[in-house]
Amino acid sequence: MSSKVIHAIYTDDDLLMQAVKQTREARYRIEEVYTPFPVHGLDKAMGLPHTRLAVTAFLYGLVGLSVSIAMMNFIMIDDWPQNIGGKPSFSFLENLPSFVPIMFELTVFFAAHLMVITFYLRSKIWPFKEAENPDPRTTDDHFLMEVDVANHNVEEMADFFANTGAVEIKLINK
Structure with missing residues (x-):
């Protein structure tokens, strides 16, 4: 039709x-x-x-924060604890101040990269797509x-x- x-x-x-x-x-x-x-x-x-992209960005940031906490807890506390600069290696909470930059960076990393992917999928933009400009x-x-x-x-x-x-x-x- x-x-x-x-x-x-x-x-x-x-x-x-x-x-x-x-x-x-x-x-x-x-x-x-x-x-x-x-x-x-x-x-x-x-x-x-109104767009709901801000909500998705927040959720993607929470995913990044969760991944960073789980990753640091596993690597630095459970799997391979090390005494670095006299910091205790048996508790996540006692090491929290040194983990804050990593948590921040992974939160931003996940939010930014997943938002780009969401934008491309939502806009139906993928490699080798023909332009729709009339x-x-x-x-x-x-x-x-x-x-x-x-x-x-x-x-x-x-x-x-x-x-x-x-x-x-x-x-x-x-």
């Missing part, structure tokens, strides 16, 4: 923001917006839900709003987007 979308191209981010608001008020469904740089407030204007001008100086035609009148939609300040309007079969 082939779906039709309208590509409305804008040359100014303020016009794009106003057009997104007007498009949502007109109850048209915005598929995607392509911009050459992040536009502040665009996610809120599009009605996108118009190469959106990497330079144009903004593109992709709107689902669904059961709407195409001429009426084209007039609507022309009134919002679009410099170019195309009907595309996906």
Whole structure:
């Protein structure tokens, strides 16, 4: 089944923001917006839900902290206890001050690396993936709003987007 979308191209981010608001008020469904740089407030204007990446980063940090505690307890206390600088080697809590930098570093390491992997999986980015950018001008100086035609009148939609300040309007079969 082939779906039709309208590509409305804008040359100014303020016009794009106003057009997104007007498009949502007109109850048209915005598929995607392509911009050459992040536009502040665009996610809120599009009605996108808040991200849960901060929660996942916290959980990944807890995983890193747990791994570091388990690793140091096993290596420095259970498996190979050594007297380093006169520090006692029979208790994790007595060695805790010297373990804090390792715990911090592994917390940051796990959070950072697992967040990158999560971002790639969530964005469906993997090696050798073809770019999904519908118009190469959106990497330079144009903004593109992709709107689902669904059961709407195409001429009426084209007039609507022309009134919002679009410099170019195309009907595309996906």
